[in-house]
Amino acid sequence: MEDIIFKAKIIEKNENKKGKYIILNHTEFYPDGKGGQLGDRGTIDSSKVVKVDISDNKIFHFVDEFPSAKSNKEVTCIISGERRRNISIHHTAQHILSGAFFNLFDIETVSFHMEENYCTIDLSTPNISQEEIEDAEELANKIVMANVPVRKYFVNKEELAKLPIRKKHAVTGKTRIIEIPDFDISMCGGTHVNYTGEVGVIKVTKYERVKKTFQRIHFTTGINALKDYQNKTKILSTISNFLTTGENELIEKIKNLLKESKHLQKETVKLKNELLRYMAKDLIKESKRIGKFDVLIKEIKDYPKEDIIALSKKCISEKPLLTILYRKDNETEIAISKSDKVNIDLMELKEELSKRFKVRGGGNNKFLILQINEDEGFKEFILDFIQRN
Numbered sequence: 001m002e003d004i005i006f007k008a009k010i011i012e013k014n015e016n017k018k019g020k021y022i023i024l025n026h027t028e029f030y031p032d033g034k035g036g037q038l039g040d041r042g043t044i045d046s047s048k049v050v051k052v053d054i055s056d057n058k059i060f061h062f063v064d065e066f067p068s069a070k071s072n073k074e075v076t077c078i079i080s081g082e083r084r085r086n087i088s089i090h091h092t093a094q095h096i097l098s099g100a101f102f103n104l105f106d107i108e109t110v111s112f113h114m115e116e117n118y119c120t121i122d123l124s125t126p127n128i129s130q131e132e133i134e135d136a137e138e139l140a141n142k143i144v145m146a147n148v149p150v151r152k153y154f155v156n157k158e159e160l161a162k163l164p165i166r167k168k169h170a171v172t173g174k175t176r177i178i179e180i181p182d183f184d185i186s187m188c189g190g191t192h193v194n195y196t197g198e199v200g201v202i203k204v205t206k207y208e209r210v211k212k213t214f215q216r217i218h219f220t221t222g223i224n225a226l227k228d229y230q231n232k233t234k235i236l237s238t239i240s241n242f243l244t245t246g247e248n249e250l251i252e253k254i255k256n257l258l259k260e261s262k263h264l265q266k267e268t269v270k271l272k273n274e275l276l277r278y279m280a281k282d283l284i285k286e287s288k289r290i291g292k293f294d295v296l297i298k299e300i301k302d303y304p305k306e307d308i309i310a311l312s313k314k315c316i317s318e319k320p321l322l323t324i325l326y327r328k329d330n331e332t333e334i335a336i337s338k339s340d341k342v343n344i345d346l347m348e349l350k351e352e353l354s355k356r357f358k359v360r361g362g363g364n365n366k367f368l369i370l371q372i373n374e375d376e377g378f379k380e381f382i383l384d385f386i387q388r389n
Contacts, residue, residue, distance in 0.1 A: 099184030147197030
């Protein structure tokens with residue numbers, strides 16, 4: 001599609017929180033978001049149009065910089081024909097896909113949203129099956145391949161009442177109609193192609209439930225659908241080669257791998273628990289009597305915080321004592337736990353530590369997990385607290 005070129009006069013140049021904008025005495029730029037459609041891009045003289053908004057029936061052309069032309073001066077406006085065509089393909093594809101769901105299953109489209117490389121429609125149903133989506137997708141592509149004309153025309157109120165509109169909404173004055181003969185007829189002011197064959201292909205890429213009320217269908221069209229197919233084919237081929245499995249056997253192969261992985265995870269957890277239990281038995285031999293009870297304070301290297309927490313709790317399950325296990329990384333992480341028979345207030349200990357060190361974390365009177373940035377002397381501090389209490 002060739003670029004669209006027209007002349008207009010600037011009636012306002014100004015700036016708001018969205019950026020610099022121009023208002024023309026008339027425009028052919030389509031605004032962003034109107035009817036769910038993306039807006040046009042192009043230039044106004046030498047200024048690049050980066051967004052087009054509509055508000056209070058005014059079209060705001062946001063630009064990267066103001067053109068040199070002053071207000072009431074004529075400027076040359078150019079709309080990107082390639083972008084307009086791509087948007088028209090997307091929008092026409094939406095009419096076709098929405099028409100397919102309506103014709104096959106009497107499901108209405110309640111909203112439409114367009115992104116640069118894909119579109120979505122929200123269907124008026126909380127549930128839909130993969131088979132129904134495939135049936136609608138197949139019908140939509142049959143309409144594309146039939147290359148039927150896409151009619152665009154205006155009707156008055158009386159004429160509108162006689163038409164089998166898929167989804168009616170209140171309008172005043174004349175209404176613009178988009179009709180795909182013997183398939184779909186809708187009220188729409190957006191841009192569309194002249195023949196359904198120009199859409200190329202319609203491909204549903206995913207679907208999801210939204211707000212427990214609608215099904216959101218993601219789809220792409222034309223060259224974007226080809227790129228999506230190429231990307232997914234590349235991914236499929238890579239996985240197939242990595243697993244040395246034919247593409248048709250991949251699903252079964254992955255199911256078996258996941259089943260095996262879950263089994264190994266369970267075995268790993270079981271073995272880790274056994275290892276930590278034996279470690280705990282060895283560690284408590286290093287505990288020493290301080291005041292009224294036994295205390296174990298030790299650095300545990302090469303183990304993650306989660307294991308140190310588990311190890312601390314296993315130690316007190318083997319013997320009545322207070323455990324202080326810690327690991328050093330960017331900061332010192334400390335797991336402190338005590339048996340029921342150990343009479344010491346861990347919350348008071350945390351409060352005292354916080355007065356002396358930069359401490360984060362928390363817990364309760366039986367277990368603390370703390371992080372200390374400046375840890376020089378924290379062991380001696382804790383031991384002194386124990387002796388005083």
